[in-house]
Amino acid sequence: MTAFTLSIKTAAELHAEDQARRAAAVTVERDRRINAGFTFDGIRYQTRPADRENVAGAASAALEAIMGGAQVGDLRWHGGVTDFAWIAEDNSLQPMDAQTLRAFARAMMAHKQALIFAARDLKDRAEIPADITSDAYWP
Template identity: 45%
Template structure:
């Protein structure tokens, strides 16, 4: 048996070295309704309900935790044409810049399928997360930029749905809440 001190239905202190409340009162000289016998395993932080049942309340999930998970998932990268590519903020900015350059090349009349669109002597390549060099034509780079944008957008929208839930589920990091994101 334990003896615990309760304040507003919450255990704030527990003594495990006594067998009865009488022994507790003699040993510690503490008296009052706030001291009561509690089951083994009950300790600070537990709450008691109207039925005398003890539990540890769930910690409230904050929108900031959802934002952290969203950012973690975005920066984990995305798959494009069989490769995984980085999607940290700097990588996304570089992808956007490359897509803009590819659109400029297409507008200027460059062939959409020519991988030598930047330098006639060497193909334009992008490094995948495993450092594989992936040749890309202007049309491929535009599609790559769109895939990066879609990757980030899916995570932003999935996070918004989670933040709008009340309460936010404790299991918010489970893949089921992030869909195909």
């Protein structure tokens, strides 16, 4: 004969476990949305981790160019022999002067930050909604 122990969870314990699962789902949804791209000046761009890293590097170079005197409209601010352009999600080339690239980087940062704060808001609720993938909860 084998002995076993029956464990009965309280309603509060079950609720806490459900909320923990929902909080984890919020994190997954936040990360999915952060990596799903964003729109800048009406054009869709990719925002995967490597894309964000590339934008951060280019934004640093753009700031250096601006500090060095790069003017609005100067598409050769990067020191190359061709105009600077960023590749959009549809693979079209989008020319950007240094000032536009900086605005693009700030917009990407704001997009990510808004999603992080929306996730924080969801997780801080007394009752995390079950339908956390609904666009109603996200910017």
